[in-house]
Amino acid sequence: MRLIIGGAYEGKRAYVQSHYGIRPEDFTDAGAADFCxxxxxxxxxxxxxxxxALCEKQEDALKKTEQLLECNPDVILIMDEVxxxxxxxxxxxxxxxxxxxxxxxxxxxxxxxxxxxxxxxGVKIK
Amino acid sequence: MMIxxxxxxxxxxSRMAETIAVSCERPHYYIxxxxxxxxxxxxxxxxxxxxxxxxxxxxxxxxxxxxTLRLPDRGAALLECMGNLCANEMFSANAEHPKEKILQGxxxxxxxxxxxxxxxNQVGADGVTYPQETMRYIRTLGAINAALAQSADCVIEAVCxxxxxxxxxxxxxx
Numbered sequence: 616m617r618l619i620i621g622g623a624y625e626g627k628r629a630y631v632q633s634h635y636g637i638r639p640e641d642f643t644d645a646g647a648a649d650f651c652x653x654x655x656x657x658x659x660x661x662x663x664x665x666x667x668a669l670c671e672k673q674e675d676a677l678k679k680t681e682q683l684l685e686c687n688p689d690v691i692l693i694m695d696e697v698x699x700x701x702x703x704x705x706x707x708x709x710x711x712x713x714x715x716x717x718x719x720x721x722x723x724x725x726x727x728x729x730x731x732x733x734x735x736x737g738v739k740i741k
Numbered sequence: 742m743m744i745x746x747x748x749x750x751x752x753x754x755s756r757m758a759e760t761i762a763v764s765c766e767r768p769h770y771y772i773x774x775x776x777x778x779x780x781x782x783x784x785x786x787x788x789x790x791x792x793x794x795x796x797x798x799x800x801x802x803x804x805x806x807x808x809t810l811r812l813p814d815r816g817a818a819l820l821e822c823m824g825n826l827c828a829n830e831m832f833s834a835n836a837e838h839p840k841e842k843i844l845q846g847x848x849x850x851x852x853x854x855x856x857x858x859x860x861x862n863q864v865g866a867d868g869v870t871y872p873q874e875t876m877r878y879i880r881t882l883g884a885i886n887a888a889l890a891q892s893a894d895c896v897i898e899a900v901c902x903x904x905x906x907x908x909x910x911x912x913x914x915x
Contacts, residue, residue: 620901622866696900698749700867701875709781716751723901731900740903 616684618726619693619737620719626735627693628660634737635691652683659683662694663715670711676718684725692722696731743857744912745893747886749866753902755789757915758819758858763796764914765817765856771798772810772818772850774826776833789821805834807846811853818854820847823861823889827882832874840885847889859893861886 617635619627631637641657644650646664669676683690698716703709723729729741744761748754762769771793775782793800798819803810807826812818820826823843830839851857865879890896895909904915 618901696749697867698752699863699865700749700869701864701871701879702750706781713751716749720751720753720902723903729901729903740900740905 616688616722616726617691618719618722618729618741619691619732620696620729621732623695625732627732630730630732630735630737631658631691631693637691652679653686656687656690658691658693659687660693662692662718663697666694666714666718667711670707670714676714677721680718680721692726694719694722742855742895743851743859743889743893744895744897744909745859745861745886745889746897746899747861747863748899749863752899754860754899755792755821756902757897757899757904758821758860759793759796759798760914761858761912762798762817762819762856764912767797768814768816769796769798770812770816770818770854771800772807772820773800773802774804774820774822774829776804776825776829804829805836807843808849810846810850812850815853815855817856817858818850819858819860820850821860823859823885824864824882827885828878831878831881840881840888843885844888851892859889861889863898 619631621627628642632639637658643656643659644661645659646661650665666676669679694715697712703712723741726741728739730737730739746754746758775786777783777786826843827839830836830842836842847859862882865883890908893908895912896907898905898907904911
């Protein structure tokens with residue numbers, strides 16, 4: 616598994632296309648309502664939105680992420696960094712933000728590589 | 742020696758800071774700045790306590806007025822976190838010059854320790870324009886972070902639990 620992180624609109628998908636040869640049709644939107652972690656995917660993006668959906672349903676994001684990795688050991692996973700702002704007033708927003716942080720730490724430990732995309736440039740941090 | 746550890750929410754800052762602290766000789770002081778109010782802060786405090794358990798830290802709670810703190814011995818001190826200390830000084834103690842007051846406190850603490858590790862937060866990157874008081878907080882914490890980084894020997898940003906060295910040498914324990 617490869618993890619690609621960065622702020623919103625930093626060029627993460629374009630980076631994955633040019634560096635890993637992923638075609639536009641091979642990207643799966645984890646923010647879509649029908650996203651299922653146990654299907655097979657070459658590349659999944661907006662994973663932070665899937666975590667949001669799980670938080671809303673009070674489901675364990677780490678457990679679902681483990682399932683995804685079991686079924687997709689070679690997936691390229693793209694997610695936004697969302698934790699570098701003011702602590703949100705809304706409890707559900709706080710929980711989501713913290714879950715994204717914890718899941719990203721978990722993914723980074725398991726990942727073969729972690730790249731952080733800034734202005735479209737990839738910085739290999741693992 | 743002073744090390745600044747920054748990063749967003751739940752990015753592994755605490756674990757990293759603890760690893761650095763315990764690599765130094767004892768005593769290890771943990772200077773806790775979070776006020777224990779409300780269910781969520783109590784849960785956060787308990788989670789951090791559990792993480793520190795068996796690591797041999799002496800916990801010192803200090804919510805404001807860092808400059809008056811006197812540690813009994815030299816050793817390593819881990820201050821967590823600057824985001825809370827800054828909010829406490831600004832909104833509980835109504836400090837007139839929170840940045841200067843905090844930096845004075847840090848200088849005093851640094852003089853009493855072999856190794857000082859400060860955990861801080863990145864709070865200015867969500868692009869939201871908040872009410873005036875919150876903007877003042879973002880501005881003040883940003884200025885404190887920049888000043889701390891200037892005097893720190895090493896600055897590390899934690900990203901997904903990984904250490905990105907922004908200044909100085911990566912501590913060998915990481």
